[in-house]
Amino acid sequence: MKRFIPIALALILVVGLLASCGAPASQPAPPAQPSPSGDAPAPEGDAPAPEGDMPELVIGLFQPATGANGAGGRQESLGTIFANYRHPYVDIGGVTHRVRVEQVDNQSSTAHGPAAAADLVARGIHFVLGSYGSAVSMASSDVFRDAGLIAMGVSCTNPGVTRGNDHYFRVCFLDPFQGQVLASLAANTLNADTAFILSLLGDDYSQGLSNFFREAFEANGGTVIQENFPEGTSDFTAFMNNARAQGAEVIFAPTSVEAAALIISAADIVGVGIPLLAGDTWDSPQVVDAARGRNVEVMVTTFYQEGGAPEWDADFKAWLNANPTQLANNGGTDIIAGFTAMGYDAYMLALDIFHRAGTLDDREAILQATWDTSFIGPVAGLIEFNEYGDARRNTAFVKMVDYRGVWEFYAEQSL
């Protein structure tokens, strides 16, 4: 027994070292390739050199696959993986590079995010995409900065992500904008005077967005009642009763999609009879499923409304349906979420940046190329950056779902 312990320790060390050395050689979590019957990836530009000696552009996909944001993170990743499948080559400085996507699961957690980011960085990536969820993006920001990398937020809407640094950019709109859009929707389109905000304690996204909504709604002369629920709450009937008791005419719930189904079901049980508003996170098949057959009306803002680029939609759906794992990652349906479109555009933008920079590792050139971006995203439109590194976006789509269980286009809101 006594002899066993040092031996066991030694064994664990050896196995560990082997594992850590073995890992880098291997491919990333393979984005399950579609069936061979599908069309082969069309190379972009000139005929590529033989696979073996072709230089690589490695894009790090920093997304949650588990935890509170796991569902959304998987959907967003799908967009990037699909983009990589469609466009696997890029011309950098006259040389065709193969593009490889390295993935890591940041577990939606600010505690595990930095270590996951360090792991991703150590795999020799050149660019970062992600993360779904602003908090984990902010927590891991320094890891990318210290490695001299530039990161592109895909759907993290909290202003803090790009403030106070020069390496984090983003392609989506921001919470102040989203809050204004939703407040104007509530006040002007739905004619509400009293709004009930239900947000998650300790959640950057939730607190941030509710604050911006509150400011805009109160500026319109409305009254706001806000309540926060602790993480792990699954009984929302009391909150719904509170909302009704205080005469709210609209409920705004800027929460993660995890809470969405519970809130919708509670609204149905209590019979609140007023519209539920939410931000980009609720753009998810889970919300559609939760609303189906229930007496509720849910409206969300989103980055992209299905049907905006019909050819892309059809192409993506064909790819998605070809593989059950991919379909499961999209929540088991082929409804296209706004994040997926953003994930696609962000990947295409990354290729464009490296193409213009003409280098893989000259940080200044890549940074300059990023600032100079004027790129028309194939799916969700023009991307140009303002002084913070945020894409200038002035339009959000509002879509609605009710007992019929399908997303319907409601309005296109601009400010």
Add this chain to the structure above:
Amino acid sequence: MKKLSSANLITVLLLIVFFISLIVLEQLIAPTDRMNMLLVSLRQGSIFALLAVSMNLLNGFTGLFSLGHAGFMLIGAVTYAIFSIPLAYRDMVYLYYDYVIKVSFPEIFGNLLGGPGMMIGVLISIILAGLVTALIAFLVGLPVLRMRSDYLAIATLGFGEIIRAIIMWQGMGRITNGANPLRMFTRTDSFNITIGGYTFGLITFTLALLSAVGIFIILLLVTSSYGRAFKAIREDEIAAEAMGINLFKHKQLSFCISSFFAGTGGALIAIFMGTVAPIQFRAAMTYEFLLIVVLGGIGSITGSILGAMLFVFASMWWLRGLDSGAFLGLERITIFGVNLGEQVFVSGFRLVVFSVIIMCVVLFFRRGLMGDKELPYYVDKIRSKFKPTPKAGGVDA
């Protein structure tokens, strides 16, 4: 430990070699290097080692089954963050509250004394974090330490949750930023030193050194007469009391010192993570440290250090392949039509393997890696194989 025995001497030499190689490694490995995970794991591992040792002081040496560690770490992390965020950044951090504390020690001393002054400021913030935590632990200890062992466990667990709720409460928002994360305090590159135009990264070294100092102080305490009193309480409270040991006073002392280092460890974790959000510091975090202590051996400081290193290295680095579909080439194996790489090695598998290993240790190797022995004991054992001399003294058991 009257004089430095040769086994202890060798241990000290090993440590010096370790720290020198740490400095060298840090200059050689770039963040984009595959081996950078070694540095990241070492940083986290050494902080976890301090935290595990501080927990071991309480659970292993004094026999108090306390589960409030996460709460105390949170106090330390929040205190450190509050007193370290440069004033210029505070508006970006306290988005929804008017902050009341307008002191940043690293900034004050940095402006006063230049580069090294910042380190003094960081140190002051860390010590302050420990002191605040110890003070609160003292208050918590007043009712809690009179309870029976298992009630103590659940009561300290409860206090951990109460502390978290108080810090998250909006009424505290002007101090703690409520439930919102504190960030933008010390940057990892603020630990760099520039000499003659060449920059030395020292973050790993600094974190490891600070943790080592903490562990050394606990080691001194454990080997002192106080330490013997703690062990007496662990073995038999009634007998200890009969020998004239003031039970409550010694328990309170152990509790406060353990919490002091939980607080400083929390501050170091804050530096490591760059963000402090109360939501991270849940009871589950305490369980992790408890499992580390068990893994290393209850009552062994070396064990806790090794346990922490193994825990961090395995879960952060070595076993990560189990989550992403590639581990030792096993991913190519297909059993019963199930491909290990694609269908088994997906997110979360790492933690499953890990918890199975821990259950095996708990059930079959209850003494953990080191039992209650320390490193000098093994140094002696290995030496005695080469040189058949009688065992040297200075083994603290």
Add this chain to the structure above:
Amino acid sequence: MSLYEFVLANLMSGISIGGQYALIAIGYSMVYSILRLINFAHGDVFMLGGLFMVFLAATFPLWVAIPALIILIVALGFTIERVAYKPLRTAPRMSVMISAIGVSYLIQNLALYFTGGLNRMYPNIPWLSDPITVLGVTTRRVTVVTPFLVIALVFALVWLINNTKIGIGMRAAAKDFDTSQLMGIKINSVISMTFVIGSFLAAIGSILFFTSFPGVFPAAGAMPGLKAFVAAVFGGIGSIPGAVIGGLLIGVSETLIRGLDVILGPANLGIISRPLELATFSDAFTFILLIVVLVFKPTGLFGDKPTDKV
């Protein structure tokens, strides 16, 4: 909605959740009174009850799924005791509790692995999850059914403990573990039976709980588990009526605290002008209650009285 209706809605929801805590608490209480072990894994067994149901109901009709669920959970509770606690019977108590924490860690990580860490929606159980209106308050039927079901189960359990051979064995083992062994009580089967009963009640509790709060995720059992243990301590470890009263008290106080901002707010009593976010303390309050009890009456409310000691 008037203040009266609001308070009533909260009270009903509190009593219901309190009853569900009580069902879990009985499992903690019985195990603790015999083994002096805080079975940290009990809350996670309860969570697995929810998770198994999600998978079972997806393939089987309910009349198969519910009995299958109960059998699975009972078997799980039995197995955990045999594998993780029985080998440590002679070990120090701290080792057993660490083993319990290890089992809890393992179960949560397994659940994380198999669910991908995503929240799973609990299936609708037809009659139980239908909305009904009682005294002007709309809620689910389960809210009303729970208290009655809990009372019925508790009576059955008290009868079992007082009148059957295994019940006498349990009481004897709780009184004096070593002596009862000398008196010829098969201690292992008594302990197994305790785990079987505890798991059975946890399975029933999980059906009621997750019908009211239909989100199942890996850590879903941790907080209800802790609260249930506090309920057991509050009522006096080993006392079954105590566990029920402790559970009800905790359930009601936590729901009322969640609604306190509204009750005190300008729309109702007008004591406070803006919300204080007291809901932050809804979980912490349970522990404040625990510490107060442990300081002033360490045996709990019913710990001293010779009530139905297990």
